[in-house]
Amino acid sequence: MNTTSNRAIPGPFVDESAQECPDCLVGANAQIDPDVILGYRYPGDSQPTRIGDHAIIRSGSIIYANTTIGHRFQCGHQVLIRGEIVIGDRCVVHHKCTLEGRLKIGNGVKIMAHVYVPSRTTIGDFVFIGPGTTFLNAKHPMREGTVQGATIEEHVCIGGGVTICPGVRIGRGSFIAAGAVVNKDVPPNTLAMGVPARHQPLPPNIPPENLLEQLLPQTDLFGAQQDETWKTENWTPS
Numbered sequence: 113m114n115t116t117s118n119r120a121i122p123g124p125f126v127d128e129s130a131q132e133c134p135d136c137l138v139g140a141n142a143q144i145d146p147d148v149i150l151g152y153r154y155p156g157d158s159q160p161t162r163i164g165d166h167a168i169i170r171s172g173s174i175i176y177a178n179t180t181i182g183h184r185f186q187c188g189h190q191v192l193i194r195g196e197i198v199i200g201d202r203c204v205v206h207h208k209c210t211l212e213g214r215l216k217i218g219n220g221v222k223i224m225a226h227v228y229v230p231s232r233t234t235i236g237d238f239v240f241i242g243p244g245t246t247f248l249n250a251k252h253p254m255r256e257g258t259v260q261g262a263t264i265e266e267h268v269c270i271g272g273g274v275t276i277c278p279g280v281r282i283g284r285g286s287f288i289a290a291g292a293v294v295n296k297d298v299p300p301n302t303l304a305m306g307v308p309a310r311h312q313p314l315p316p317n318i319p320p321e322n323l324l325e326q327l328l329p330q331t332d333l334f335g336a337q338q339d340e341t342w343k344t345e346n347w348t349p350s
């Protein structure tokens with residue numbers, strides 16, 4: 113692959129072999145649209161963008177240098193993923209999401225469209241994030257300098273239009289109702305609902321884990337790809 117810093121990759125390409133360029137290393141069988149920028153350079157960067165095998169990256173997306181993404185990554189249109197981010201295997205980031213720098217995202221995470229994730233946020237394995245959700249990392253912005261990202265433990269399900277306040281920890285298996293404003297830590301296996309969110313134990317109709325068959329197949333609604341390999345892979349928490 114032949115590219116110049118901060119110029120679009122001249123896709124589309126689908127290639128059996130690993131791709132290599134000065135600013136990015138992309139694994140085998142990648143499908144990368146036109147107008148994708150991989151390895152976007154910034155002052156102080158030191159590493160290329162690294163992306164595993166079987167990536168699907170849609171037009172208009174930009175992924176910065178110093179970011180590492182696992183296998184079977186799927187990315188919608190106009191997604192911005194900035195530097196110093198580590199993303200596990202089998203993650204999906206839908207269109208127009210913004211992931212600011214310095215994040216850690218586990219395996220099998222699905223992020224729906226129009227989600228904003230600021231720096232210092234940590235997202236565990238098998239988490240679902242509904243559309244239009246906003247994470248925050250500064251409690252008194254412009255009035256003091258503290259930055260505190262949220263921590264989302266594994267198997268959390270976050271509904272659409274939720275606001276997650278700075279520094280909040282959401283415990284394993286919890287479910288956040290649509291539209292909630294979560295301003296306090298949520299214990300594991302809790303339903304959080306309302307503004308500000310009130311907590312109650314998960315009701316019997318909400319199981320304590322997200323379904324892997326919903327999170328892990330790399331299925332492209334508008335493409336031919338139907339992937340069953342997740343069934344035979346060995347999943348160990350990141």
Ligand SMILES: CC(C)(COP(=O)(O)OP(=O)(O)OC[C@H]1O[C@@H](n2cnc3c(N)ncnc32)[C@H](O)[C@@H]1OP(=O)(O)O)[C@@H](O)C(=O)NCCC(=O)NCCS
Nearest residue numbers: 242243270271272273288289290291292305306315317318
């Ligand atoms: C919270 C939620 C799980 C409750 O669903 P449920 O268990 O089937 O419960 P119900 O719809 O019967 O609602 C139970 C009560 O909670 C209230 N409620 C439901 N959703 C609510 C919400 N998002 N915020 C505040 N209250 C809510 C209902 O009004 C009802 O109150 P009532 O008992 O006083 O009448 C569901 O409404 C929800 O928000 N799911 C997330 C959907 C989403 O964002 N998906 C994103 C992917 S597309």
